[in-house]
Amino acid sequence: MPNPIAPDSRWCPPGPAMLFCPGDRPDRYQKAADRADVVILDLEDAVAADNRDAAREALVATQLDPDRTIVRINSSSTGEARRDLAAIAETLYRVVLVAKAESAEEVARTEMQTIALIESPTGAVNVNEIAAAPNIIGMMWGAEDLVAGLGGTSSRFGPDEPRPGTYRDVARHVRAAVRLAAAAHDLFAVDAVHLDIADVDGLRDEVRDAVALGYQATACIHPSQVQTIRDGYRPSAEQVEWAGGVLAAAEEHAGVFSYDGRMVDGPVLSQARAVLTRAGVDPAQD
Structure with a gap:
């Protein structure tokens, strides 16, 4: 089913490097914006539960360019999403990233242009349904919460295992499923973060693979990763x-x-x- 949001009115990433920034660190907001193509102001995992009100206050008080900013909100199952959305309503931001998205209804509930973050077993199983949400514009996936939800211990092979540093098969499956669902519903797709900041070669290989699969952007957790991502997406x-x-x-x-x-x-x-x-x-x- 076609997405009812007209293509010419949908937000899309202005560049491939999307940098997470803790919502309760407004001192880092502009620094992140200066280094990356897109800033993801995080009200979820990057913020301790008892500091989320302060993060929302900082979100309202310290605003960035809305064309280059996404706000990650909490899953509706936590009871925090409503407060996140109320804070966003006081800003010019118009794009949200729904953490641990598990249904199309959850995505539609934001009533904003929304990127669904697939990072739970339920979300992975429902990926095609989620991709059909009426207000969805893009999809991202995450490996670590996914594996935690499986009761596992690591999304990647260890140094003494085959293909050290690369994703295990379940993570690769979800990565592919997200890309397929996004393409089937004419959405952009964002690849997961590479947590090992020092592993520049591993990030470079992952970006190269993401480009080959048609991903439009890659999320990152440190400014030093931005240039590697940009270089990987830039054609020779x-x-x-x-x-x-x-x-x-x-x-x-x-x-x-x-x-x-x-x-x-x-x-x-x-x-x-x-x-x-x-x-x-x-x-x-x-």
Whole structure:
């Protein structure tokens, strides 16, 4: 079912690096905004339960550019979401990230443009239903809460296991399910955070894979991760040249054709347009 929010009125990430910032640390708000493409002001996990009122007060008192800001609110099951939304109503922010989203009804309850964060077993099972919520614009997933909900201990393989540092199969399954559900409902998708800040190579590999799967952004927890994410999403000069050449050649062919030794059909043209879009080039104008 088509999303009733018109595509030209939906918020979308202005860049690929989305940085979490604790809601109760207003001294960090502007610093985060200066470093990242999008700031996620967090009223949930990053804030101790007894400090959430202070975080909401800071949210209202210290406002950022609403075009580059998302507010993560608590799950409706905690009883905190209503107070979060009341605080947001006093700001210019219009996009929320619903933590531990588990149903379309929960997403619709915000009455705002909403990104659903899939990070529980129930949310993972209901991912396609959630993606059909009337006010949803994007989806994100999270590994650690997911594994905790399974009664597990780690989302990734350890140093003495196969594929050390990479996601275990259940986490990979949810990552793929979120991407598929988002694409099926014409939503953008945001990849999960890489918690090991020192593991730059691991983050780089994960971003490269996210780009290959069509993710539009990656969330992060530290400013030092921003440039790695930006670099990973930015196409190389060679990729941009190839994409532009393919689309130019397509103007001279009515069907399948060969370009640079490769067969080109509809899906390849879509991939070329995606490359130009990530490079900041309008494919229609190329």
